[in-house]
Amino acid sequence: MKNAQVLTVAQMQAAEQALxxxxxxxxxxxxxxxxxxxEWVWRVAAGRPVTVLCGPxxxxxxxxVIAETLRQRxxxxxxxxxxxxxTDAAKNARRAYKGVLLSSGKDVTGQVLVDCLFGSxxxxxxxxEHILMLRDLAKRHTxxxxxxxxxxxxSDSGALLNERLPDYRxxxxxxxxxxxxxxxxxxxxMGDLRLIPIGVAAIEGAAQLAGKPDIPVPASDAHKYTRGLCAVVGGAMPGATLLASQAAMRAGTGYVKLLTHHLPTNPPAGLVIDQASLEDTLGDHRIASVLVGPGLGRDREADDRLAMAIDCGKPIVIDADALVLLKPGMLRADMPCLATPHDGEFEALCRAFAIVAPDRQACAFALAKTSGMVILAKGPDTLIAAPDGRLAIAPPAPSWLSVAGTGDVLAGIAASRMASGREPFDAACEAVWLHGEAARQCGPAFSADDLALAVSGAIAAAL
Ligand SMILES: NC(=O)C1=CN([C@@H]2O[C@H](COP(=O)(O)OP(=O)(O)OC[C@H]3O[C@@H](n4cnc5c(N)ncnc54)[C@H](O)[C@@H]3O)[C@@H](O)[C@H]2O)[C@@H](O)CC1
Ligand SMILES: [K+]
Incomplete structure (x- = not known):
């Protein structure tokens, strides 16, 4: 996977120092x-007058530098x-600028405003004084x-330090x-985002953007077991389990088996349903990953099924109801494990594992470290934290994903990627991108069923 790095201010300064x-x-x-x-300002301005607001x-x-480059053109x-x-560099850049220079923004008009007041x-x-000037100039430039x-x-948090900041194209x-x-x-x-490379090297320990993965085509001699058997543990609510299974069937694994005695109505013919006792079905040595949680329920039976799913020792994705039932001590040390909580489940997990930290990212890290699970904290601002300190940030996905059942689809994709051989952190990164891509391909106003069916198209986009 070729994921771009995402740097803190301290890491950026270290990278610049290395250059x-x-x-x-x-x-x-x-x-x-x-x-x-x-170059970008020139393209966007397309000949319209430009005002550059410069800070210290x-x-x-x-x-x-931008203003002088445009002036010369x-x-x-x-x-x-x-x-x-x-700074010396800014002083030198100002000396090299030969155009109009104003110390006040009062009555300044133009069409394109370039904000270089403050950066990282x-x-x-x-x-x-500065916020009023910025707002005022923003109003007078289209x-x-x-x-x-x-x-x-x-820079490091994405927090807004002032109210009513302007927005940008x-x-x-x-x-x-x-x-x-x-x-x-x-x-x-921020509007559209563009990155100007300046030769920064890879920084050790940097967070990454969970970008488009490289999904391999199955080997020419592949068969269903070499591509991974994904076991989905069902429970009292078969609809959610079915959604997760449908997504898993389209996310690369060779074989999805639903382990349940709560039969869904009209399951697809390609989904194998095994109604034998969970203890027996989970004993199949060919199982490459287990998914537990979607449709599990929260009763005594659900508790038992969760414990069995964990105890079988296979790489596991824990989602939905299972996250509410999960308690410290249930997990086995060093087992590959991915948890995929939404905000409410994330809070419940943090309570269960006695995690207290200043913000969501710090909580995700602490929870990952304490529990040994990779944490995929999902929502409009999805992040993935691993026990070893790795962190990935998901690029924005369509807000049409805000319908019931899309979390079950995400869990199914992640379990499928784990069955295909990915370790939990990489599986999580791939899953969030595939989930977002499936949503993009669905267009507006889709259902979770549509989304599960669109996962094949997302895989096709990542080949
Ligand atoms: N250092 C480098 O080698 C490079 C830096 N680059 C640019 O440099 C920026 C970072 O430069 P700087 O570290 O100088 O930071 P800024 O240009 O963001 O400005 C920081 C300066 O403003 C002061 N300051 C901070 N908050 C203030 C506030 N609210 N009101 C008044 N003054 C305030 C600080 O004391 C400092 O003097 C990046 O965002 C990027 O645009 C790029 O040119 C690439 C190379
Ligand atoms: K700026």
């Missing part, structure tokens, strides 16, 4: 970043710089572009993705 140590000066990096960003740091420095451009540059160095909310990050956004990330590019609420205001 500098390898012989590229800050000024050269700023030229590469600024000219790359100017290197984000402002990028603004001077003959575009109408002006800079508003309420604060003089503080923003340390506190914008002052009253198109807004943010360079690296919209001013007022906290385009955000041009410099060097690497930052958390704010993919985390809510910041992501919502």
């Amino acid at each position: 500098i140590d390898a012989g590229t000066s800050v000024d050269e990096i700023m030229q590469i970043a600024g000219r790359g960003a100017a 740091g290197n984000n402002g420095g990028d603004g001077y 003959g575009d109408e451009v002006q800079i508003v710089a309420p604060i003089t540059p503080k 160095g923003l340390a506190r909310p914008l002052s009253g 198109v807004r572009i943010a360079v690296d990050l919209p001013s007022g956004v906290e 385009l955000t041009i990330a410099l060097g690497a993705w930052k958390f704010a590019h993919w985390r809510l609420p910041a992501r919502e205001m």
Whole structure:
């Protein structure tokens, strides 16, 4: 899987320092970043007058480079710089700029506003003067572009440090993705995202974006067992189990077996249903992954079935009702295990495992470490945390996914990817992308049944 890295401010600074140590000066990096960003501004502006708002740091420095690049191409451009540059690179970039330079944004009009007031160095909310100027300029320009990050956004969290920040048509990330590019609420205001490479190397321990996976075509001598037998443990509510099974059947595994005595109505012919005792059916050594939770119920029988599913020792996906029933001590050390909670289930799990941490990401990490499970905390802002500290962020998926049953589909896809041989973290990353892609292919207003059927198309898109 070729996942892009997502860096914290500290990691980005270390990456830039590594470039500098390898012989590229800050000024050269700023030229590469600024000219790359100017290319996008030029395309979006398409000849319309541009106003660049420049702050005191290197984000402002990028603004001077962008403005000078556009000016040299003959575009109408002006800079508003309420604060003089503080860094050497920004001072040099300002010296090299030969165009119109204003210290106040009062009465300034134009069509395209380029926000280079603050980037990843923003340390506190914008002052009253700066936020008023930004809002005012934003109102008087029809198109807004943010360079690296919209001013007022906290890079590492995606939190908005000021109220009523403007929204943007385009955000041009410099060097690497930052958390704010993919985390809510910041992501919502950024418009389209583009990344300008500046030669940043892979950073050890960096979070990754769960991008499009590389799904292999089955080997020419493949058969159903080499492609993995996925056992879905059923329970009192066969509909949810059926949805998960339908999705699993289309996500790459060779064989999906539903272990239940609660028979669904009209199951597909390709789904094998085994009604024998769970203890016996889970003893099949060919089982490559187990899914437990969708449609399990929460009664005594559900408890027993969950315990048996875990005790069989196979790689396991735990979802839905099973997450509410799960207690510390039930899990076996070092068993490959993926939990896929939505917000309510995530809170229940955190309570059960006595997790207290300042935010959702920290909770996911702590829960992963304490429980030994990979945690796929799903929702509009999905993230995946592994016990060894790996973290993946899901790119946005269509909000049409907000219907009943889509979580069962996600769990089915993840179990299928685990049956196909993926370890839980990779299976989770693949599953969130495939789930989002299936939703994109469904278009608007689909049902979870439609989504499960669309998983084949998502796999086709990832071959
Ligand atoms: N360092 C580098 O090598 C590169 C940096 N780049 C750019 O540099 C940016 C980061 O540069 P900086 O670290 O200088 O950060 P910023 O340009 O975001 O500005 C930080 C400066 O503003 C001050 N500041 C922070 N919050 C403030 C607030 N609310 N009100 C008033 N002043 C405030 C800080 O004390 C600091 O002086 C990136 O976002 C990117 O645009 C790019 O040019 C690529 C290369
Ligand atoms: K900015």
